[in-house]
Amino acid sequence: MALRQRKVVFARINRRRPNQDTLAMRSFAEDMAELARSRRTAFTEPATDASTAKTWFAADMDIQAGRDFMIGTLGFSEPAERREFNPTEWSWIKGDTEVSDTASEETVVPFAVDLRDSQRWVAFATAARLQQAGFTKGLQEILNQAVVIQGHMPTEWDVDLITSRSSVDAWLHNNPLVHKMRRTVKFSNPGRDIDADRQEMRALAARRKTEEFAAARNGVLNTESEEFRSKLNGTETGDLELELSARGQHGVAEALFKSKEQADQKQIDDFGRDLMHGMQIVLGALREYVAAKPPAAGYEQASEG
Numbered sequence: 001m002a003l004r005q006r007k008v009v010f011a012r013i014n015r016r017r018p019n020q021d022t023l024a025m026r027s028f029a030e031d032m033a034e035l036a037r038s039r040r041t042a043f044t045e046p047a048t049d050a051s052t053a054k055t056w057f058a059a060d061m062d063i064q065a066g067r068d069f070m071i072g073t074l075g076f077s078e079p080a081e082r083r084e085f086n087p088t089e090w091s092w093i094k095g096d097t098e099v100s101d102t103a104s105e106e107t108v109v110p111f112a113v114d115l116r117d118s119q120r121w122v123a124f125a126t127a128a129r130l131q132q133a134g135f136t137k138g139l140q141e142i143l144n145q146a147v148v149i150q151g152h153m154p155t156e157w158d159v160d161l162i163t164s165r166s167s168v169d170a171w172l173h174n175n176p177l178v179h180k181m182r183r184t185v186k187f188s189n190p191g192r193d194i195d196a197d198r199q200e201m202r203a204l205a206a207r208r209k210t211e212e213f214a215a216a217r218n219g220v221l222n223t224e225s226e227e228f229r230s231k232l233n234g235t236e237t238g239d240l241e242l243e244l245s246a247r248g249q250h251g252v253a254e255a256l257f258k259s260k261e262q263a264d265q266k267q268i269d270d271f272g273r274d275l276m277h278g279m280q281i282v283l284g285a286l287r288e289y290v291a292a293k294p295p296a297a298g299y300e301q302a303s304e305g
Contacts, residue, residue: 004270008285009132009263010162011122012238013113013143015155016187029063029115032070035146036061043145045076054078055101056138060275063115064283070115071279074139075108075130077101109135110271110278112286122159123286125268125278132263136161158186160238161263168232168242168257175246175255178223179215183231184208184241220247235259264289 015028035041041058054076061072080102086095111124124135136159143157172178185197186208201209213231215221222228234240244257268285271278 005267006270007126007265008123008268008282009126009135009265010286010289011124011132011136011263012160012162013120013122014158014160014186014188014238016158017155028117028120029067031147032061032113032115033063034150035143036063036070036072038146038150040146040149041142043141045141052078056142058139058142060279068115069283069286070113071110071283072113073108073110073275073279074124074135074142075103076138077103077107105273106130108275110275110282111135111139112279112283114286114290119290121162121286121290123282123289125271125282132161133260135159158238160186161260162238163235163242163259163262164264165232165236167262167264168235168259171244171255171257171262172223175244175248175257176220176223177247177249178221178244179219179247180212180243180245181221181228181231182210182212182243184210185234186239186241188234188237188239 013028015031041061043056045054045056047053055078056074056076058072058074061070063070078101079099081097081099083092083097084095085092106128107130109125109127109130111122114121122139124132124139126132126135130138140157140159143159147155147157185201187198187201197209201207213221232240232242235242240259242257242259246255246257248254266285266289268281271281
């Protein structure tokens with residue numbers, strides 16, 4: 001019988017400064033180690049009309065041998081009512097109830113982080129109630145609140161989903177009739193890349209720049225042009241969010257590509273409720289992901305251990 005599997009998704013932690021200022025502080029690894037020691041990696045998400053309040057924690061954070069990787073768990077607890085069956089009255093209604101703040105295997109997942117300054121990749125498993133959007137939002141909120149409490153790391157910490165350029169190119173190959181492109185540019189990290197987009201953002205004191213290119217009626221964009229190709233750069237580092245709309249060929253319905261929904265991912269063996277084992281499986285997936293990065297990108301080799 002084939003083993004059950006579950007999904008691991010890849011992201012990147014980007015520390016951004018206002019106006020694209022460069023980072024002149026401790027290394028990413030030092031910052032992450034201090035946050036792990038602080039035990040302040042938590043925040044409370046207020047209740048809404050649609051959901052109860054949630055208390056988020058990043059915990060079990062441990063730097064691995066070789067000092068290049070960290071593992072941990074992230075999840076949330078929430079108030080839940082537990083009801084016992086009353087056998088005397090043969091009734092659920094008359095059973096005793098207890099409300100407690102609890103988590104479950106559906107709300108806690110393992111993750112791993114590449115601690116090298118030029119890398120900062122994150123791999124995390126998903127769960128029934130903690131999918132990729134929830135994980136990135138939760139970890140990002142935790143990190144930003146923790147650095148404020150620590151009081152000496154004046155940066156914005158973003159957890160950006162990663163979409164490899166090969167995934168974008170594969171979609172374009174299958175959907176060449178692109179008639180609309182929408183892109184949102186973010187400051188790069190560590191703030192040394194000052195291209196025309198980011199020069200404009202700096203001049204306007206803007207955190208983001210969103211622009212849209214639409215073809216003429218019944219027309220398509222020139223996806224083979226150097227200008228078009230250059231505007232795709234950044235999804236692979238989390239510095240660009242991209243949306244593409246293409247007309248289907250041979251009467252097929254319109255196709256839509258959203259980088260936030262096409263994050264790099266892979267399947268791993270299901271670890272059930274064993275989070276310790278899950279952390280090691282996710283760490284292995286992250287090591288494989290980093291090792292597969294193209295040499296042209298200038299990524300460092302990780303230490304063994």
